[in-house]
Amino acid sequence: MTAPSPKTIPPKARAVIIGGGVSGCSVAYHLAKLGWTDIVLLERKQLTSGTTWHAAGLIGQLRGSQNMTRLAKYSADLYVKLEAETDVGTGMRQVGSITVALTEERKHEIYRQASLARALDIDVREISPNEVKQMYPHLNVSDVVGAVHLPLDGQCDPANIAMALAKGARQRGATIVENAKVTKVHTRDGRVTGVSWAQGDEQGMIEADVVVNCAGMWAREFGAQNGVSIPLHACEHFYLVTEPIPGLTRLPVLRVPDECAYYKEDAGKMMLGAFEPVAKPWGMDGISEDFCFDQLPEDFEHFEPILEMGVNRMPMLASAGIHTFFNGPESFTPDDRYYLGEAPELSGYWMATGYNSIGIVSSGGAGMALAQWINDGEAPFDLWEVDIRRAQPFQKNRRYLRERVSETLGLLYADHFPYRQMATSRNIRRSPLHEHLKARGAVFGEVAGWERANWFAREDQEREYRYSWKRQNWFDNQRDEHLAVRNGVGLFDMTSFGKIRVEGRDACAFLQRLCANDMDVAPGKIVYTQMLNRRGGIESDLTVSRLSETTFFLVVPGATLQRDLAWLRKHLADEFVVITEVTATEAVLCLMGPDSRKLIQKLSPNDFSNATNPFGTFQEIEIGMGLARAHRVTYVGELGWELYVSSDQAAHVFEAIEDAGADVGLKLCGLHTLDSCRIEKAFRHFGHDITDEDNVLEAGLGFAVKTAKGDFLGRDAVLRKKETGLNRRLVQFRLKDTQPLLFHNEAVLRDGKIVGPITSGNYGHHLGGAVGLGYVPCQGESEADVLSSSYEIEIAGERFAAEVSLKPMYDPKAERVRM
Template identity: 65%
Template sequence: MTQPPAHARVVIIGGGVIGCSVAYHLTKLGWQNVVLLERKQLTSGTTWHAAGLIAQLRATANMTKLARYSQELYGTLEAETGVATGFKRVGSITVALSHERREEIYRQAAMARAFGVDVEEISPAEVKAKYEHLNIDGVTGGVYLDKDGQGDPTGIALALAKGARQRGAQVIERTCVTGITRQGRRVTGVDWQQDGARGHVAADMIVNCAGMWGHAVGRMAGVNVPLHACEHFYIVSEPIAGLGALPVLRVPDECAYYKQDAGKMMLGAFEPSAKPWGMGGIPQDFEFDQLPEDFDHFEPVLEAAVHRMPMLADAGIHTFFNGPESFTPDDAYHLGLAPEMDNVWVAAGFNSIGIQSAGGAGMALAQWMEDGAKPFDLGDVDIARMQPFQGNRTYLFERSRETLGLLYADHFPYRQKATARGVRRTPFHRHLLDHGSVMGELAGWERANWFARPGQAPEYRYSWRRQSFFDNVAGELAAIRTNVGMYDMSSFGKIRVEGRDAERFLNHLCGAQMAVPVGKIVYTQFLNPTGGIEADVTVTRLSETAYLVVTPAATRLADQTWMMRHAGDFNVVLTDMTAAEGVLAVMGPNARALLQAVSPDNFSNATNPFGTAQQIEIGMGHARAHRVSYVGELGWEIYASTDMAAHVFEVLHAAGQGMGLTLCGMHMMDCARMEKGFRHFGHDITCEDHVLEAGLGFAVNTGKPDFIGRGAVLAKRDEGLDRRLVQFRLNDPEPLLYHNEPVLRDGQIVGFVSSGAYGHTLGGAMGLGYVPCRGETAAQVLASSYEIDVAGTRFAATASLKPMYDPASDRMKV
């Protein structure tokens, strides 16, 4: 048996389809000394029993790009390697059994067109014509994708492995990684065991492709890979006479999918309450193993399936299969460079879509490793989105019970996770609950999303139309626009940058000028060398040697990691201060009056102009008042140490009772920022969106001699913009925008809505989206007619390059 070499450029841990894809794509880029170690036999963990469904459409444009790449790759692998992959394009049908589900799948169909995917909305009768065996009782509509396919998971993995071997990779089976050696923020190699032999491979880097072992392998490497195995059930029928080729069929309202293969029918399930597995660790001898049958657990799905597919009533069950697959806390896989280490990469946790994702994920990760930068925005799956606490095993057990079922649950906008809640709470948590707050969760933080009125149930009732809290949010926004409101911003990340080189470091990192007076607040971006946006932050100078960087709640770890990796020889210390201070935003025309009622300090423009911070007394305590606004109104963010935060809330709330102070939530903030055209990182601005095309050139100071991305900004100014970020408002006040709805210019799809919310002040749904504009002036862009496709219906939209609400930003500066 071949033993691993003494040294490798990269060691890939795990020989499932993902590890094989990473090895294939690295060698395709010309990498040498690529070593893949598999503890048992290739595909013996999860890959071998995967269903092999291969769909094109995913939730975002870039995830769809990766899925389509997988399809195209699998179509050529057999010719390249001689290994049969079983890949064939059979098409797929998704059917809805409710009007809400039909709205969802029709919105997905519209999104598919925006992403360049061929799709067709079909009626129940047309569903029946394409799938004669289906009982269409209760079917309200369907979506058909003719290029979707299916394949043999084992064949695909083995073909990828052979392709890697043909270009020099060493793929070594029955070799278990027993330890990973580290020095500082780098791994130095892996220890291995093969039969009775032991050894060590010195490695320049590793890739964790260990699937359901990924969490444990991550711990060996000093990195957090939150995932948990769950039991996944399917049955395969006895051969059914006359059963020919059929599209893949999904009936998400019954938690079921169907696949015809070799004259048999497979029925698989993503049931609402899953069964986590392997809490005590995965057995050492696990290889091509099945888990015990649990017919009682599967029976409700089977009963519905017999009604939906009557031929199953007469077909015997050939196989009842139960095998483990790994699931992540948010149902998105993990890809990229681990935040905790500088040479540990991850590709794991594929949530039952590993086969359709493997080709694209392997390609994207290999290119990222080659270039040292993401090939395009991968924020949806970037491992840096995971918070450290999410590696907690109790948390993963509780959350994984839900995430398997969420694959086929209604994907309503604003839908909140129900499990593993309450982990991170702000200092105002109990106060907000006592006043009717309805909590949502982001990065583990419990956040007040909206406030129920007396007599109203403080809970979400989901819909694709106007949700139960629509009027609540309208009232909260009206208070912000006309009087005064207060909301909790404590979950936003707070990173203290301190040291003698703090100013010089931040000037290197940020597009804006950081050589500002103490107390000045600067809105800026971290840019990458192509001018893309890696972070969207405010930076407050606290002293000559200290700054506070405020980031979105979900990206604090990613942003701090970016800062750390660019710290180099700068004399700075980075400290996460997020939990050290509670933050209350006091916003609206009467915000100044409220603050003057509780503090002896001066909040006038002369003393505390927009974009400055000052230390204040408030009640019987101290705080820091930052005069900034994400809602487009006069206002302050009040930073109080956590020991005084509750007191500050009580003082402000009591003083506000005579002024009509309204407690507000995050949904209001999103509606307000949409009216103002303020960008949201991860949706409207990402690492592949140029800062000038995002309309943020005002936040970049090219007069500085050296900052990351300066050359790309100057080049774009010279060559002109290829696209512009445009604000839209639907002229019809009824339909709603969320994101990914197609944008049509003069009747042709030119892009999609990057984010959307309802503009209660402006009387219609609002959206942002990029529009191609090469060689055009701003006037020419706006001279066109625009429509937005909502679930297949086009609605006329008004377009603007300036904020539709208070375009001169006078209200924030009064």
């Protein structure tokens, strides 16, 4: 492509896209398809010259969740059609893919993935080692225990995919300019106004409403220029390509995750690539200004263990010459998921970047989704898994990133066990009680950088996870904690809750406009509510306590804090309101269970009776020799209090509770128990059971919506849904067989037909079986119709009968929380 002269770069554009890899080209293509003609894509060197050109080009439709699979499937379908549309050969061939398992645990994992694929209407089949051998005759299958075949997966030419997307965008009016570097993003009053560019000796500026950062491994440093946090870091990625092998014919893409390897036949040669367990971070001192189609130095010693396993797995490699041994950089994120969306720090600054080596299969769908999001102002469906607002500000720290990405690259092919915890870059955010809990046997997990006690080990028990798809080594610990909460009293450290103060003259009116429930309550009251989008989908799930006439205290999940702050600030109009994040100022100790009142009355002179402190209220209390706010709410379905304690007093209050609880049977409890208790009570979990594409009425949360209070965001959609009726309902399931486990994404069958996935699951130690939630179609049906069907849950290809309920199976009348 010939670079246009500087004069052809327009002075104004609706959108400027930074970066000409497959991601930027996809965003340009899809915005153009939506009718945006005044789009400019600026590439610092040449299209595809960063990472795209050396990508392996594997197109696997099945990802770890419903919507990530939706995006990957869209990419695969798009790339099949793109060649005919643009006359650019994309190399897209649907050769299929095979994933083989060498262990029973891996077999269980890939069979679970096959069940999810069926739930998402993807062609999939479990196959035997003999069938693998027939399809892949060069393979050593002596230790293969199982495999999965997806016949419509494929492979492509990554650079040509990007070129086809670029041509498609230009055909619809977009301007694409190479050798034009964006030097600065301009802003005014908290939003972007345009960019400056340099092309050779020429410089200029484009006024723009929207800027999209698709700069790949440059995205973090570029975002930092405007205070935008994009936590990613480059790693070295290795593969080799053999000389031509006589008789080698077209083969499916092969993945052997137990050996960290993938194989791809291309033009009679074989490619072997690796996602090794400990990767090599790259670019710690920045990336050279001249970087363009560059390779990194070879490190054959690093790759050699993979090659040794490869020669055993595919013996013909022993005699094949090596044509290319390649090492190139790719960007990775702290959680192995890419970034889409608008930066919470800067309005109009969008991004599609950080693809963790799945950029080719992801970019088609990601570009489509981001273009719709930019165009409509709301995500087209739930994209929380890849939303930039999940990133925490501290994660831009380079040392943190360097250590974390050495692990995340390898996790792509590691066993994806439930509850698997990161090993690197830990202990960044700790509650004031961390050392107390550690000394008492806490085994920690990490969410949003917070170290949280997930379970408590016995004195004679190792304080480590032993991962499995079956009952893990902490299953009995969780049972003991769970039953203590149900029958006695348990204590949770929930300091990681996100905490936000909304205050000022117009605070009440502001929250009335954003929240579905009635916020105009008396000081001392706590309101459970959702913030909705225009479609009636759930953007946030929270409690709001009215501290005074002009001050409200919002509590949100720790993982969604940045999202919720961004949503509040985005919707702040010309109102006298101050929004302040105060998470670190207070610790939260949750005292839960039927004996919680007995215990708290030993610690405090205050009155905790129903008359003085009923459910849904809070009071200022003395506790030990400290002070706290006691919020009478629960996420476990029992009598209890969340105690908000100034961080400097938290250790003292904890010690006082522990001393007083010794003769009441107090038990320290972890987050696994919090989750198993909440699912017995059918309490929803944001990001799994309720998302921004789930209507609040279909999610069963209509009790928290007060349309009579007046206008609020999402009210019209709620009223329309009431008129037209529900299309689906969130249902609670309990497996009749007490042995299997539910996590999420297992397939739900209604009268023998798959109707969707389980949205979340855990073991109900009181109910005596695995419990899950999931949506069931119900258009035109009554509640009785939904409940009269026969239900099964498919787990790794095996089906188990399930009981169903539209009301919580545990304490359906919520009598226990009001004891």
